[in-house]
Amino acid sequence: MRSGGDAQGKKLRTWRAGRSDLSLHLLTVFSLAVAFVCLAASLLVVTNLAAVRDRWSRAGRATVYLRDGTSDAEATDLLRALETTAFVKKVRLVTSMEARREVLSDDSDKALAALPAAAFPASLEVGFTEDVTSDSLETTALKLRALPCVETVETYQKWTERLSSLLGGGVTASVCLAAIVLAAVVSVIGSTMRLLLHRRRSEVEVLKLVGATDAFVRKPFVVEATAQGAAGAVAALVMLGVLFGIVRGRFDHELVSLLGVAPSFLPWPIALAMVSLGALLGAATAIISLRKMVLV
Amino acid sequence: MAVTSSETAFRPALRKGPRFDPSAARRPILVFEDVYKSYRPDQPVLRGMSLIIERGELVFITGPSGSGKSTLLRLIHRTEVVDAGRILFLGRDIGRLTHDAVPALRRNIGFVFQDFKLVPNWTVYDNVAIALEVLNLPARLIRTRVGEALERVGLSGRGNDPAEVLSGGEQQRVAIARAIVGEPALVLADEPTGNLDPQLAIDLLGLFEDIHESGTTVLFATHDRTLLDVRPRRVVVLDDGRAVDVPSGLHDEDQAPISGQEQLAECA
Numbered sequence: 092m093r094s095g096g097d098a099q100g101k102k103l104r105t106w107r108a109g110r111s112d113l114s115l116h117l118l119t120v121f122s123l124a125v126a127f128v129c130l131a132a133s134l135l136v137v138t139n140l141a142a143v144r145d146r147w148s149r150a151g152r153a154t155v156y157l158r159d160g161t162s163d164a165e166a167t168d169l170l171r172a173l174e175t176t177a178f179v180k181k182v183r184l185v186t187s188m189e190a191r192r193e194v195l196s197d198d199s200d201k202a203l204a205a206l207p208a209a210a211f212p213a214s215l216e217v218g219f220t221e222d223v224t225s226d227s228l229e230t231t232a233l234k235l236r237a238l239p240c241v242e243t244v245e246t247y248q249k250w251t252e253r254l255s256s257l258l259g260g261g262v263t264a265s266v267c268l269a270a271i272v273l274a275a276v277v278s279v280i281g282s283t284m285r286l287l288l289h290r291r292r293s294e295v296e297v298l299k300l301v302g303a304t305d306a307f308v309r310k311p312f313v314v315e316a317t318a319q320g321a322a323g324a325v326a327a328l329v330m331l332g333v334l335f336g337i338v339r340g341r342f343d344h345e346l347v348s349l350l351g352v353a354p355s356f357l358p359w360p361i362a363l364a365m366v367s368l369g370a371l372l373g374a375a376t377a378i379i380s381l382r383k384m385v386l387v
Numbered sequence: 388m389a390v391t392s393s394e395t396a397f398r399p400a401l402r403k404g405p406r407f408d409p410s411a412a413r414r415p416i417l418v419f420e421d422v423y424k425s426y427r428p429d430q431p432v433l434r435g436m437s438l439i440i441e442r443g444e445l446v447f448i449t450g451p452s453g454s455g456k457s458t459l460l461r462l463i464h465r466t467e468v469v470d471a472g473r474i475l476f477l478g479r480d481i482g483r484l485t486h487d488a489v490p491a492l493r494r495n496i497g498f499v500f501q502d503f504k505l506v507p508n509w510t511v512y513d514n515v516a517i518a519l520e521v522l523n524l525p526a527r528l529i530r531t532r533v534g535e536a537l538e539r540v541g542l543s544g545r546g547n548d549p550a551e552v553l554s555g556g557e558q559q560r561v562a563i564a565r566a567i568v569g570e571p572a573l574v575l576a577d578e579p580t581g582n583l584d585p586q587l588a589i590d591l592l593g594l595f596e597d598i599h600e601s602g603t604t605v606l607f608a609t610h611d612r613t614l615l616d617v618r619p620r621r622v623v624v625l626d627d628g629r630a631v632d633v634p635s636g637l638h639d640e641d642q643a644p645i646s647g648q649e650q651l652a653e654c655a
Binding site: 112293294296297298299300301302303304307 | 464487490491492493494495496498504505506507508509514517518521522565569
């Protein structure tokens, strides 16, 4: 009976506040949404930059240079053997002639054209599956180097390591930026909720006057603030989602060819965490702001 | 003159609950014992004030501005705490109540302010109903009792109006309805007519007299002499931080005022 009555009272007063000051509540949710859009945008940068880093952190290919004098049969045997090796997606044989043709496609460079045929060794271009690890790539390379017909194996690991470290730096910088934005969001939410509660201080005063307990005063405000925080975060995700959809619809092809990966929206766990953060911040700021007001 | 419990039917002294004390029904509703209160060390507002208010009385508290009328009411409501001395409400020392016990005290006291203290964007109904919602009463009972209270103050049919669109007199009636809807043992009125014209003030006094007639103790703080002269009532004059009791009202020039200390000694 008692808890039922309390829940009823809370429902009544929460509804009353929403009904009597609807425009103010909508404005509050919009203010919170604007703050959360900044946070979601920075998280979107972090997510996609991390995806680009992951994409470029492994080359996913290797070039096996064959020794001079390797016969076509030996090269074909090696190609067949590689095709059945784990993590190998595709193998292509590039003969000396093909290599020379590819390099000399621009006939303006006479120095290159003057090079002997031996300067363009035959090779096997090996493409690996996406789940190949650096270790298994290196093991495969070691085994290939041990073969008598193989001159050397280039796995492009150093290049990818440099690129990966560069992109890793970018991810770290964007995480720092997201943290700063998060601090700003916390500040904006705190100020917004405090202003909202300050505007409604007369309500708190009246509640204390008629003998409301601290919990009775606090609960509906906390429920409201929690709902507003969560609603602000959801609204931000919807706004950013729409914007992301528009940008992706127009520039998806260019972005894929530029970055190597298709840009993706915030994963569900991050979106859910942001909504939870909104609710949590709303509740926390309401509790903190009300602490002084209820001590009358 | 003080009205004793045998003469008038009274509201319940304290709502029944785990700490209900039936012996409270035999005690004076308010006892001030040597109460001191100051906001600044060099300017005490109350200096050893003593006073007894019996159940079912309508008592005017008067005195010049700054004499401590509002302070006295705020001390009863536990919005302020005494520096020294005791204020007993139904035998319980208000100053020693814990923070968690204060809401229970306030639920037994209706308070009417000069500035109404309504939530302007709430409806009249909501402003009155809140006093019952804190008691966790069922919504149906709240509706019935709020309707009765609004009818009693002459505002039936105005429940859906926002409080901010009402006139000053109407807003004060809403505040009175809120103060009485919970059927408190005591109603405190702090200059409730201060913002109203003289005729409205007298009408409102009539409303407080009706509330008193139903058995509720009323403490009415005012500096408006015309209200004190409407009918002979007990008047407590606050002067120099002490209470001087004039049992039959200020219109009777022949009677001898009684100090609070004398009253306490007589009671003892």
